[in-house]
Amino acid sequence: MENRRWSSEEVLVELDPDTTSTSGLCCFKHKTRFLILVLTTLCLTSVLSNILTFNFTVICMVDTPKIVKNDSGRANTTTPFDGFSKTMTEEQNDTLNVGFASMLTKFMPHDAATAHIYASEPETAAEEEKEEGLLTTIMKNYGSHDVAQKKFHWSSTKKSYFFSAIAVGALLAAFPVTVMIAYAGAKKALLTVGLITTVATALCPFAVDTGDHFFIIARLLQGVALAACMPVIGCLTSAWASLDENGLFMGIATSFIQLAPVFTMPLSGALCVSDIGWPGVFYVHAAVSLCLFGLWAIFYTDSPADSRWIGDKELRRINEGKVCLLLKKVSDTAGEQSIVIAAIDAKADKPVSTVPYGAIVRTPAVWAVWVATLANFLGVYLVILFSATFLNKKLQYSVADTGVLAAIPTFIQFAVKVTVGPASDKIKCLSDTAKVKLGNSVAFLCMGAALIALYYIPFGNREQSLVMLITAASICGFNVAGFFKSATLVSRHHSHFVMSVSQMLMCVCMLVVPLIVQFMAPNNSDEEWHNVFVIHGGFLVIGNVFFCIFGSGEPAAWALESWNLKKKPTRFSVGEDAPSG
Template sequence: MFTYYRIVILIVSFFALSALSSNYLIINLTFICMQDDLKDGMTSANQTLVSRYAYSPSEKSLIIWAVAIGTVIGTFPFNFAFIRWGAKIPFLIGGVLSIISTGLTPLAASLSLPFLLVLRLIQGIAYSADFSAIGVITLRWAPLDEMSIFIAVMTSFISFSTFITNSASAWFCTSSLGWRWAFYSHTIATVVIFSLWMLIYKDDPTKHKRVTRDELKKLQKDKTKAELEIDYFVPYTAILKKVSVWVLWLNGLALISSLTFLIIYMPMYLHDVLKFDVSTTGMLAASGPLIHTLTKYVSGFFSDKVKIISENKKLQICNVLATGVPGILFVLIGLARHQQYAHFVLSVIQFMKSVALFTAPIKWYLFIRNERDITEWSYSFYLNGFLLILSSILFFFFCNDQPAEFTKITRDNPTGAKLLEENQQDDEGDGIEESD
């Protein structure tokens, strides 16, 4: 009898997360070929035909920032919805929003920039569902000894989606189908993936007919009541007072901000500065995220299964690989020429992703005036490298493998009840109601 239904859940969830990410990333590479599309061309002041899609640097930044604004708008409402109602329906809503906004993007681009910005805003709202989904799905469906693997696989969706989308978009750009089919094909794939999600996912493994008794025992082994029952009580005050949590968020911001910078601007850098053609640009822009994805899988297995190294040392090793090494590599690129309450912590990392979508264009604007000047690009790479190395060093001093005190706080103990009362006072007017 099949006793690994959780792996089916993991795979479908991973592809659903990747779909939300891919759909907002498509335009980063199609910018290159859209600017040469004269099908809906306009006549310029000097009576020459120019592309409707030849966006200026400021217009490109608006298109990117629209997604960032959407993720800011959607992050905490989605986080509340996931905690309150589980992952199935809120995540499906994110998928539907992404399907609609992605499928209509070519039409919006042909009509007007404001219409395109509205759809990009909706894509951002849809994209904001992902990290909250990871927290809830992991808590529900991962045994304790597989949680690192689940998180490693699901959080690799950004790199995987970048690899798939850059490769596919480059192919469509150079084919007879054209850049529009990069959006249409992703829309079709997203419909298929979220249809599977709707069919196979349930929030409660105990009520899923595909989960065997043996697998259910494994899912519940050594978990506390608080871990088995996701409650919307969160000790916000205690969490926010913990320095290690802030250092963790700094690491998340540094890593995601740097990764976002690469995802958004690497195609432009490879094509406009290093002068690669569109096909080669797509291949090179996809290769880094592919390596990143494979590394995350190895690190997840390493964290869960290797027992001869202490948990604290494994944390430090993995963090150096995640932030320290990329920090050094960012500098080298610049030199080149030619467990419990995890849903809240992860949701703030999701918010950091929203911040990263703002900071990536800012870092670009700070240093780059000429998109083809390799020296100006170098300064942005240096800044990213510095932030990654700094956050990696701070992690060594403030973070370890021991559960923080707030993980011991629940609704049922006196400290938890006291903090619950404080949270109710702090959140008064937020629309969060207590149940008896």
């Protein structure tokens, strides 16, 4: 047969069952794509869980005290003269702390004159050290069965550095990760950042003990992995989901944001009060990450056609009606057979058309998605990052109870999300635009109302405050039927770019929320926290108004150029030229 070159065109392909023959183990009864979905979601959950470890352990991190011996008069220092061993850490002033022999042989008048400073001002010195963010401790007289422990007392500013380092790391890695996904594929990119977050999490206890700068570096490395989450979700959905399963894949994959606190908070609470202590929180999370990413590497491939776990039937199900790029050469029947498989899998030697960046950024519906993303994650990260602190410090729940209670709202939100996402796809009485605006309004307005309600509820009534916090976090699960779904409906096969920007906005929110809380609640007073909640509730209301005005559920003009679902699929066989579209 004379050699032919297929024209570089995008077409819709319907695969004839008689024209393909792929070998697959097919041991999952044509449900391999759902296994891939679950494993990917768990890996993304692990990435965020590693980040959240510090958000809980910050309230229970303890270690063996280290006494800094110097003559500065600071907390944890001994008095500068021999014979009087009282420290600045509130030991009892009794004869057991006085060495009379040393006082008689090494007595210095100046030391005696200044002794009252060390005996009467321990609290002042300790508070000064606490504000400077140094390690301090309050020692007690323990029995033989007690273990002296200390807390890592950081200033509010230093803690905000630890929180914000995640967002900085994600922002710095956003462009390199996007390039790596484009050239090396989502699998290599996610495995790379997965290794980074696993090692960084395992080293966190060492970094904390070594110094604040080392801990900030570890947090930056944890943030690097976050940059890959949304782009990987885009790759997963476009490659492995069939056209009528996009809502399901998007709903479950994005639920890693809810699953991470559900896993991390109760586990961290249990480990913190156990004999293992707070270092065990980091070690266990690192071990879980290693196992999950190893399992994901076995099953995931960037293309379903390359997977040995998938059969012909499921491959046809995934690719039915999708836009495909034809750029392969054929010279005989066997060659053309491979062309058909490559075509339905949308794999090409080089891109046919570039992403219309200019048209995308000029589209109001896309800006509606981005504004909604910003408002959504300002509220979501407030709950994720600070719910444990709020429950423990303001509502006075114990550490163990805080771990369980902090997980409840995100668990409910996960259940809402995986239910609402597929249900939205099945509603036929409303247009796609009406459905995304309705879903977004339920999520944003109800969450905003619950946060604003916290402005009026005294925190002394902790049951009502807890109910409002749980309501705010739970109802947000409707966002999967709102701006999340709108992003894929409007941009279609260009959704990877829209979601990459959404990922950057998520990182900005993670960076900004701790700064907002630090600025508005530096003293953790009730009035300050009331203001924090009402401001974030206002963000959600404003974001929803913007989305309802400009949001859409219909594909943009630049997304229809090669994605026309109303066009009848083209069937072609050996010996035919590529169809003209």
